[in-house]
Every structure is written in structure tokens, then in C-alpha cells.
Amino acid sequence: xxxxxxxxxxxxxxxxxxxxxxxxxGTKGFLRGGQYAVxxxxxxxxxxxxxxxxxxxxxxxxxxxxxxxxxxxxxxxxRGVIFSAxxxxxxxxxxxxxxxxxxxxxxxxxxxTEMSNASFCExxxxxxxxxxxxxxxxxxxxxxxxSVRMDSQAKYGSIARGAGDIYLRLPTSKSYQEKIWxxxxxxxxxxxxxxxxxxxxxxxLDFSVGRTLAENKGVIAAxxxxxxxxxxxxxEVLGQQ
Ligand SMILES: Nc1ncnc2c1ncn2[C@@H]1O[C@H](COP(=O)(O)OS(=O)(=O)O)[C@@H](OP(=O)(O)O)[C@H]1O
Ligand SMILES: [Mg+2]
Numbered sequence: 001x002x003x004x005x006x007x008x009x010x011x012x013x014x015x016x017x018x019x020x021x022x023x024x025x026g027t028k029g030f031l032r033g034g035q036y037a038v039x040x041x042x043x044x045x046x047x048x049x050x051x052x053x054x055x056x057x058x059x060x061x062x063x064x065x066x067x068x069x070x071x072x073x074x075x076x077x078x079r080g081v082i083f084s085a086x087x088x089x090x091x092x093x094x095x096x097x098x099x100x101x102x103x104x105x106x107x108x109x110x111x112x113t114e115m116s117n118a119s120f121c122e123x124x125x126x127x128x129x130x131x132x133x134x135x136x137x138x139x140x141x142x143x144x145x146x147s148v149r150m151d152s153q154a155k156y157g158s159i160a161r162g163a164g165d166i167y168l169r170l171p172t173s174k175s176y177q178e179k180i181w182x183x184x185x186x187x188x189x190x191x192x193x194x195x196x197x198x199x200x201x202x203x204x205l206d207f208s209v210g211r212t213l214a215e216n217k218g219v220i221a222a223x224x225x226x227x228x229x230x231x232x233x234x235x236e237v238l239g240q241q
Contacts, residue, residue, distance in 0.1 A: 051083075
């Protein structure tokens with residue numbers, strides 16, 4: 001087993017086919033019985049072509065409202081979903097209940113008609129995302145609901161299927177570089193569902209520069225129609241820091 005794990009030693013980069021695997025993303029969520037995800041991404045020449053997220057603790061129902069305790073009351077049949085996307089072919093969700101894999105359904109981000117009704121999600125861990133700055137951004141956007149804090153790339157899947165609207169991940173340190181396996185699948189799934197995923201400067205996540213997103217700081221994911229508006233506010237708030 002250890003030998004197999006040691007084979008995962010790619011340096012990443014802009015050439016060739018590279019698989020990213022995060023066997024348990026959101027380790028703390030897994031330990032506390034919350035959200036976690038099994039994540040797989042295929043990059044070809046630095047571009048994410050396939051993304052899959054297995055989220056055993058999310059409800060099957062794509063429309064289940066996003067709450068911090070989402071999934072905790074679901075039965076085994078009602079819990080578990082696999083999100084997937086292939087570049088240029090859209091994104092799907094597929095129930096992962098006890099009866100085995102069911103048919104996949106096409107998913108899309110929900111259009112935001114009123115920012116005041118929008119929801120946003122962020123990390124549970126304050127060390128992974130600056131919750132204070134996210135709160136200021138949300139307030140400036142006119143969002144009135146408190147954030148939904150959940151672990152792992154389940155956040156990407158949740159906004160891709162329209163259960164939530166916006167994902168904010170604000171850097172907590174200048175030196176931390178996000179890992180490609182923590183974002184590759186979610187990035188493609190949200191973009192294929194009609195969203196935009198960028199860093200705090202509005203630049204696309206660059207998966208071609210190695211094992212980390214060395215060229216990016218933070219993650220801002222939102223429906224394409226409002227993404228520019230969100231980035232403008234992110235810049236204003238970060239500019240005041
Ligand atoms: N300082 C810092 N800043 C940003 N991100 C960090 C940081 N430290 C760790 N990590 C990575 O965050 C991954 C899980 O973060 P999530 O937001 O998905 O979940 S959590 O609510 O924060 O637990 C987590 O993935 P897992 O290790 O797979 O759980 C880490 O890779
Ligand atoms: Mg991870």
C-alpha cells in the first residue's frame with residue numbers, strides 16, 4: 001500500500017496527463033461526521049478535463065437547502081452523491097444510495113435574482129479561509145443570510161447543483177499555496193454547471209504550474225452572471241485591509 005501511495009509523486013505541471021486524487025478531502029469534516037469528499041481530477045497539459053467528487057454525507061436531493069448540518073438527518077438511502085463533469089459536456093449529480101449508483105442528472109447553478117436572498121458557503125476551519133473578510137464581502141454585496149460553513153470540496157458540488165450560490169475562500173496567510181487536488185474537480189464541476197471560478201484577483205485557477213496553485217490566492221466561485229460583481233466587492237474589501 002505504501003509503495004502505491006509513493007507512486008503519487010508527480011510534480012504536476014503543464015505537460016501530459018496527470019491525475020489528482022484526494023482520498024479524503026475535508027479530513028476534519030470526516031472526523032466530525034460532517035462533510036468530506038473523495039476527489040478525482042484528470043488534467044491534460046495543465047487543463048482540468050474530468051472532475052469527480054464523491055460526497056457520502058450530502059443529501060441525494062439536489063434541491064435540499066444548504067445548511068451547516070446538511071445531511072445529518074438523512075437516511076442511508078437519502079444520503080450520498082457523486083458530482084462529475086467532463087470538459088465541454090456539462091456537470092451531473094448521481095445518487096449514491098444503498099441501492100447502488102442511480103442515473104445521473106444534469107445540474108446547473110441557480111441564477112441569483114436578488115443578492116439579498118443569496119447564500120454563500122465557506123470553510124469550517126478559520127485557518128483555511130478568512131471568515132471575517134468573507135463576512136464583510138457578503139455584507140457589502142447585500143447578502144443577508146449568515147454563511148454556511150462546511151468542509152471539503154462538497155462546497156463546490158453544493159453550489160454547482162444550485163443548493164447554494166457562492167463559495168468564498170479568502171487567504172489567511174501570504175505563504176499558503178492551495179493544492180491542486182483540493183480544487184481540480186470542484187473547479188471543473190462548477191464551471192461546467194454555469195459558474196465561474198477564480199482567485200481573489202479574478203484570474204482563473206492555474207493548474208499548470210505544479211502541485212500547488214502558486215499563481216493564485218483564494219477562491220471565488222459564483223454564477224457567471226454575478227461573478228464580476230462579486231470580484232469587484234472582493235477587491236474593494238481586500239483593498240481596505
Ligand atoms: N492554511 C490553509 N489555507 C487554506 N487551505 C488549507 C490550509 N491548510 C490546509 N488547507 C487545506 O484545506 C483543505 C480542506 O479545506 P476545506 O475548506 O475544504 O475544509 S475545512 O472546512 O477548512 O476543513 C484541506 O484538505 P484536506 O487536508 O484534504 O482536508 C487542506 O489541504
Ligand atoms: Mg484536501
